[in-house]
Each structure stands twice: as structure tokens, then as C-alpha cells.
Amino acid sequence: MLNYDIVIVGGGPAGLAAAISAKKHGVERILVLERDKELGGILNQCIHNGFGLHTFKEELTGPEYAGRFVDQLLEAKIEYKLNTMVLHISEDKVITAMNREEGILEIQAKAVILAMGCRERSRGALNIPGYRPAGIYSAGTAQRLVNMEGYLPGREVVILGSGDIGLIMARRMTLEGAKVKVVAELLPYSGGLKRNIVQCLNDFDIPLKLSHTVVDIKGKERVEGVTLAQVDENRRPIPGTEEFYSCDTLLLSCGLIPENELSRELGVEMSPVTSGPLVNESLETNIEGVFACGNVLHVHDLVDFVSQEAEAAGKHAAEYVLEGKKAVGREIPIIATDGVRYTVPKTINPMRMEEEHVIRFRVGDVYKNCYVSVYFGTERIIHRKRPIVAPGEMEQVVLKKAQLLEYASIDTITVKLEME
């Protein structure tokens, strides 16, 4: 059995930042386990620019952003294993993993950081009727094929879902010579960033059809076309609005799901809203010494925030290894309500928290001219005006330790939207 202080599952942006941070905070024996053949995770296939504006104050491409963290990891001489798949994590923190060279590995860790990221919602999860021909890909699969493997998955493309990966792929496929005919979005608004709608669709005159979905896929061997229809406010197709688009490829960009099979097996308590673990202010799960960060915890829009979160997870894991669990104070639950769907963290301990703590959350709909409010017990502490909030853009509020300590007796903190 191998022995490490901290084992990190996943070598993407979250895993890398967590490892570097844990080392900085004094832990020596750290191991990163990555199932792909290189570190960097999904950033390796995100060759477009726009990463790192917050972290490095410049616009990098995905591989460049990953490269900076990989360099730091190598400089810090942190150990990692590639092509290594983690199969199981036990409650006493024995990690079972395997790779071709070493076979089955058993690794005893003092702390574990979950950084497995997320995966795309598949066709099976979307209930699209029609045949199952070749030519249907998730947008991320197409991205990997085009940007890393050097294949163009098709010539005439329809994209369902206006998430950022779908928008980015609309541009990428166009630049590689494919014709992207339309992007259809079930909701009345796009889940993607404005920048991507303008620079990936409008720049190339690709139409975006809101409140539309795919109701049929034609073709037995290969996709021959898809039928789009408009949907009503209950997201049900409106008869008579069907429109046929001939195409050989359908890309799906319909949301991301945190990849938590290992966490569930381990007994980690999960949030039904984020499909990620429920964590306290130290990003620790209900299993002592098991931390989570990045897209496995909740899906982010910007990698900069993943890096920040992972840095915190690495720090807290290091503190746990070096000092044990700080059994002080008590956990105050954070209630998300009135338009706020969830918060990370789910609880906060005023004694353990940093001087300032960022609470991240998402809203359930588009709201204009609203206020983000935070209540300590029944008293409103924060009341911040926001011209617009949208489900596609993560929001945050900052809680101050000194202020929270003044409210020693409260049982709940509430984060909600108010119209006035």
C-alpha cells in the first residue's frame, strides 16, 4: 500500500490548483491521479481565448492557462500519475486506482480532494425521439475530435443547446469549413455568455432560435436531418411550428453534470440542485478529511473561479493534515430561497471561516433590477442592487467574519433575491 498525506482525484484545473496550494501550505506528500494521458483536463481542448482574465489579468487560451499551472506543479515537484483511473475511495481514505503499468494500486491518504470535474448531458438524458444514427455528438466530444484528434465530425451541423461549449463549437466548426445551420435553445434565453453569442454566432451569421427544440432526428445509418419546433412556456412543442433542417451532424450542448460516482459510493452527501457534494466553509464534505472543488462541486462558468475555489480546498486539506479538524464553533446553515437556487458552501462556521468568505450561488431565472440580500437570522445585512442576474452567470456575496461573530446566536443565514 502506498502512503500519501493528500491524494487529489483529477488533474484538471481544480486538481492542479488544489495540489499547488496544499504544497504551499506545508504538506509534502501529495499525489495527483489523472485518467487522461496529460494534465490540464478539459482546458486542453478549449483552444479558444478568454481564460485567466481574473487570475493573470490577461486573456489566455485553455492550454496556456493549464500550462501555467502544470509548470507550477512541476516546479513544486508534486507527484502525479497519468492514465490512472480511480475506481473506489473508502471511508478510511484508501483509494483504489489502476493503470497499465502498475495494475491495481491501493493508496492510503490522510486527506482526499475530489476534483473529478463534470461531464455533458447525453442524448439519452434528453428524451429526443427518432433513430439512433451516427453523427450525434455532445459538443465537447466534437471539440475534442476537432481540436485534439484532428477530425471534423461533419459538414452540415445543427446544434441543440446554447451553452458556451455549443456556441464555441459553432464558431470552430465554421472556421474548419463546416456549415452550421442553426443553434436551437429550449429556454427563452441562452445559457451562454453574451460574448460568445456575439463572437461565435453573430460574427458568422449563425441563427439562434430561442424556445425551440429538436422533435425528430431523421436517418438510419447517418443523420440526414433534424426537425425543430417551437415550444410553449411549459417547454412543450407547439404543433404546426415544425421545420426540417437537412444536416449530417447534431451537436448537443445541453448542460453539464458533476461526475460524482466516486463521491456517492464513498457516502458523501449530495445536493439535489447542483448534483455535487454538500460542503462547509472549508469545502469539506460530510466525510471528515474529504474535500471537493471545481466542477465536481458545482459547475462553473469561469475557470478562474475554479482555481480560486481549488486553492481554498488545498489550503484547508493541508490544515487538516497538519493540525487535524478544528473542533470549534458551530455550523450555521445557509438557506437559498426566493430565486436563489443553491449556495456553496452550504454551511459556515464563524469560528473557522477566513476574515472574508465568498459565497457563490446561481439564480433560477433572469431577473432585472433586483437586490441580492443576505439575512443573519431575521436581520438584513447585505442588500446589493443588481441590474440583471441570469442562471448562466454565477453570482457571489462576501461575508465578513467580524460581522458574523457579532450575531453569535443566529440559527440560519439566508441568501435571496428581493425586488426592492
Place this chain on the structure above:
Amino acid sequence: MKKRELICIGCPMGCALTVELEGNEVVSVTGNTCKRGEDYARKEVTNPTRIVTSTVKVANGVLAAVSVKTEKDIPKGRIFDCVRALKDVTVTAPVHIGDVIMKDVAGTGVNVIATKDVGI
């Protein structure tokens, strides 16, 4: 007087901007809620530019392709010229982040550089 309709990309608001042009001179910007909207509109109607990212083939490397970008933004109208110029380029490994892959791509005066290390 010419009118151009734009969506501001400064923030999630996505203000619908209307720009009035007299020849190539911006006369007015309306529909914006803040200064950033006006700045964006002025640049976008007079000199829209973009960073272009793509990939080129790699010979003798551990990966088949390497990601690249224009070192600076280039005029929006030259995007396709840029990717066409890169179409048949093959570089030989090793490639390092920042290596110049093509000088002065499509006569824009801007170099295309590698954005990833590819070893042998």
C-alpha cells in the same frame, strides 16, 4: 445617416445598442446603460477585431495537432484569411508555448504562435 444595431458584450445585461454613423464617424450611441457600452460600440463599428484560435498539424510529436492563436487581435474581416493560411501548415515537434508558427499571417502584420507544448 447609417444605423447599426449591436449587442453589448460588456456584461450579462447584453444591452441592445444603436449606433448612428455619418460616413465612418460615430454620431451617437444609444441603448447603453453604462460607459462600457459606448466604448464597445465605437470600436465595434469602426474597427472590430478578434483574436483567432485554431490548430495546426504536428509531425513527430506526442500529439497530432498543436493549438495556436494570433498574437494580437486582427481585423474581424480577416478571420477566414487567417484560418485558410494555416490550413496546410505542419510543424515539427518539439513545439513550445509562444513559438512563432507563422509570421505576418495573411498580411495582417500579426504572428501566429503556439499555445501548447508538444514534446517528441
